Amino acid sequence: xxxxxxxxxxxxxxxxxxxxxxxxxxxxxxxxxxxxxxxxxxxxxxxxxxxxxxxxxxxxxxxxxxxxxxxxxxxxxxxxxxxxxxxxxxxxxxxxxxxxxxxxxxxxxxxxxxxxxxxxxxxxxxxxxxxxxxxxxxxxxxxxxxxxxxxxxxxxxxxxxxxxxxxxxxxxxxxxxxxxxxxxx
Amino acid sequence: xxxxxxxxxxxxxxxxxxxxxxxxxxxxxxxxxxxxxxxxxxxxxxxxxxxxxxxxxxxxxxxxxxxxxxxxxxxxxxxxxxxxxxxxxxxxxxxxxxxxxxxxxxxxxxxxxxxxxxxxxxxxxxxxxxxxxxxxxxxxxxxxxxxxxxxxxxxxxxxxxxxxxxxxxxxxxxxxxxxxxxxxxxxxxxxxxxxxxxxxx
Numbered sequence: 109x110x111x112x113x114x115x116x117x118x119x120x121x122x123x124x125x126x127x128x129x130x131x132x133x134x135x136x137x138x139x140x141x142x143x144x145x146x147x148x149x150x151x152x153x154x155x156x157x158x159x160x161x162x163x164x165x166x167x168x169x170x171x172x173x174x175x176x177x178x179x180x181x182x183x184x185x186x187x188x189x190x191x192x193x194x195x196x197x198x199x200x201x202x203x204x205x206x207x208x209x210x211x212x213x214x215x216x217x218x219x220x221x222x223x224x225x226x227x228x229x230x231x232x233x234x235x236x237x238x239x240x241x242x243x244x245x246x247x248x249x250x251x252x253x254x255x256x257x258x259x260x261x262x263x264x265x266x267x268x269x270x271x272x273x274x275x276x277x278x279x280x281x282x283x284x285x286x287x288x289x290x291x292x293x
Numbered sequence: 294x295x296x297x298x299x300x301x302x303x304x305x306x307x308x309x310x311x312x313x314x315x316x317x318x319x320x321x322x323x324x325x326x327x328x329x330x331x332x333x334x335x336x337x338x339x340x341x342x343x344x345x346x347x348x349x350x351x352x353x354x355x356x357x358x359x360x361x362x363x364x365x366x367x368x369x370x371x372x373x374x375x376x377x378x379x380x381x382x383x384x385x386x387x388x389x390x391x392x393x394x395x396x397x398x399x400x401x402x403x404x405x406x407x408x409x410x411x412x413x414x415x416x417x418x419x420x421x422x423x424x425x426x427x428x429x430x431x432x433x434x435x436x437x438x439x440x441x442x443x444x445x446x447x448x449x450x451x452x453x454x455x456x457x458x459x460x461x462x463x464x465x466x467x468x469x470x471x472x473x474x475x476x477x478x479x480x481x482x483x484x485x486x487x488x489x490x491x492x493x494x
Contacts, residue, residue, distance in 0.1 A: 111484050112481065112484045112485060112488065115477055115480050115481045115484060116481060118477055119474065119477040119478065119481060122470065122473060122474055122477065123474065125470075126470050126474075129327060132327050133327060136323060136327070140323075141306050141309075142302070142306055144309070144311070145305065145306045145309050148309065154311065154312055154315055155315055158311075158315050158316070158318070158319040161319065162319055162322055162323060162326075165323055165326065166326065169326070169327075226301070228301060228304035228305045228307070228308055229308055231305060232305055232308035232309070250301060250302060250305055251302040251305065251306070252300050252301060252302035253302065
């Protein structure tokens with residue numbers, strides 16, 4: 109995060125705490141599309157995704173006074189969106205069934221150097237085909253709002269675990285995209 | 294943040310094509326959430342409070358513009374009644390405004406409501422003292438008169454101190470926030486300027 113962005117977030121949070129309607133609107137307008145994109149990757153039904161986004165804003169507006177580190181605004185917003193989506197998913201599935209991770213791999217620092225994803229359309233399509241746990245971490249990664257450390261904070265796991273999950277998720281996405289490409293050839 | 298080239302994240306977000314009906318419904322609900330609009334029941338309540346403000350202003354005006362027997366009212370009594378009338382009218386306008394717009398700005402308007410309400414309470418107490426208690430006290434022995442004076446002074450002191458406290462806390466809160474906000478704005482502009490200069494070089 110650049111210094112300019114950090115100051116902007118601090119200013120925006122301060123104005124929201126003062127109850128300025130324009131600031132609240134600015135917060136909603138600037139973040140709703142990316143939060144919706146993330147939520148919709150976690151929740152398949154679009155109507156539910158909009159409902160979760162609305163619920164996310166209710167929580168944000170109620171608790172913005174408690175955000176002591178405005179520079180962590182993106183992490184905070186994604187965390188609220190993620191927790192709200194998970195609460196929604198828990199109503200349909202058992203807790204363990206929502207995210208199943210295989211985290212045996214320990215060192216994946218350089219494992220994914222050969223994987224490159226530069227076609228947004230294909231990635232968007234591929235995200236719809238991989239499992240929920242892979243989609244979760246990959247969407248946060250591809251949206252580029254958070255660093256690996258921040259993704260780890262959002263998911264409440266160590267950075268190493270995020271790297272490991274990203275590795276598997278990228279492999280899964282690559283496999284799916286390859287299969288799809290082979291299918292059409 | 295004004296990059297002409299889109300980031301991968303932005304390109305990805307553009308791939309999402311939301312259903313216009315769902316989006317419209319969401320937008321309306323979020324808008325309503327930001328507005329904090331009052332329902333008809335609350336608006337009617339504020340309208341009643343506005344009328345009460347007008348009713349409170351009438352006795353103050355009557356007293357402020359009247360003469361007691363052949364003598365003019367004392368200057369202090371005049372100041373109290375005129376101030377009471379002004380605060381009652383301020384209350385009427387504030388409540389009327391909330392009832393008419395149907396919007397309640399919790400942070401600002403509740404602070405004004407408390408301050409004006411306390412002020413009206415004080416002036417009514419003072420009014421009551423001047424009209425009923427002091428005329429009796431004047432005919433009573435000096436000791437009783439001084440007790441009445443002390444009571445009036447204590448009540449007045451309580452109300453005035455509370456109003457002052459409310460206003461001071463509110464002002465300090467605002468000053469703190471505004472100063473921080475201005476400092477951040479300056480900081481933001483400096484960083485922006487530094488970025489522009491870097492790009493020009």
